Amino acid sequence: MKKIELLSPAGNYEKLDMVYRYGADAAYIGGKMFNLRAFADNFNDDELENAVKLAHSLNKKLYVTLNIIPHNNDLERMPEYVKYLDTLGLDGIIVADMGVFQIVKENSNIPINISTQASNTNWASVKMWKDLGAKRVILAREVSIKEIREIRDKVPDIELEAFVHGAMCMSISGRCLLSNYMTGRDANRGACAQPCRWKYNLVEEKRPGQYFPIGEDERGTYIMNSKDLCTIEFLDQMIDAGLDSLKIEGRMKGIYYAATTTKIYRQAIDEYYEKKWEFKQKWLDELMTISHRNYTSGFYFKKPGTEDHNYDSSAYKHTHKLVAKVLKDLGDDHYLLEVRNKLNVGDEVEIIQPKGDPIKINFPEMQNNKNGENIVSANPNTIIKIKTELDLSEKDMIRKKVIK
Secondary structure (H helix, E strand, O other), X not given: OXXXXXXXXXXXXXXXXHHHHOOOXXXXXXXXOOOOOOOOXXXXXXXXXXXXXXXXXXXXXEEEEEOOOOOHHHHOOHHHHHHHHHOOOOOEEEEOOHHHHHHHHHHOOOOEEEOHHHOOOOHHHHHHHHHHOOOEEEOOOOOOHHHHHHHHHHOOOOEEEXXXXXXXXXXXXXXXXXHHHHHOOOHHHOOOOOHHHOOEOOEOOOOOOOEOOOOOEOOEEOOOOEOEEEOHHHHHXXXXXXXXXXXXXXXXXXXXXXXXXXXXXXXXXXXXXXXXXXXXXXXXXXXXXXXXXXXXXXXXXXXXXXXXXXXXXXXXXXXXXXXXXEEEEEEOOEEEEXXXXXXXXXXEEEEEOOOOOOEEEEOOOEEEOOOOOEEOEEOOOOEEEEEOOOOOOOOOEEEEEOOO
């Protein structure tokens, strides 16, 4: 049985390295042009080349996004950029627009994946893309599991990908004009201001001052604010539907989010193939530790209703925060750590590794790496040394519970 692909987001090289380390089979990234995350760090040409080398050295795959909805002036430099991408040996390129699709076909031999932005919700459109030469279609978030099965039955000879975790857009497949209209930042060219997350007061047109009642109090309402997608409780049904790839959203998120979501979905997928699948509460508990909005199953079982929206706030929640990452094993039980949030000797922390459950410890004595002096606390963006008999490795994470 061919094992389903786990596809993780990487907004920069550090995140790419982390998601591979924590179990991703593949990652998707953006170059400096033509992708829908203009405010991510993204990858310059040298970084793209290094990213491909890293992926293939680990026997992993790498996809690059070229998924803007372009205007005429966007197309001027695109052929040359596509020719450059063709030299890298990418495993796929993600496009949303038919013109971009044609440019990629005419200027490269890169396998083409059709973005969720193309709003494919039925088997006829998927078949059309297959007939045009696409290797994979990333289905719209608006499809149900039942519809995925029907698409697979009707079009058996194309790869299908679907999102399993992350932010949900209020507009169909992200094709939104709100940001452009309200701020001048074009969501379809990578610069969304996320006005769907803003707080609003709604007034009925014929009776000014009479507020819309659902989900609103004296503070206003977040009427367009969706919950985040989470499929961990029914991941077996996603796999059974006939998908080839399960995609995690979040190129703008930090390394703790990227690594943790990857690790948990990796565990669940492996569980599916190793024995009879059974949901484990600890998986969901771990996904609660990362920065997230309340979770929803999206469109996979029904059309979302009022219970699938966060009417009272657009704020993220999390139970833990990343405080340090292991940089290097110095030998003789000594390790070099990079501090990400304030850390004190004696703090109750947990070690997060690519495999296994969290390891609880009280944080040991530490030294400033610059002068070797013992310190009782460390601030973000500092390098420290510790000694511990625990077997740590590069890219292990250290987290601390959030005190509310």
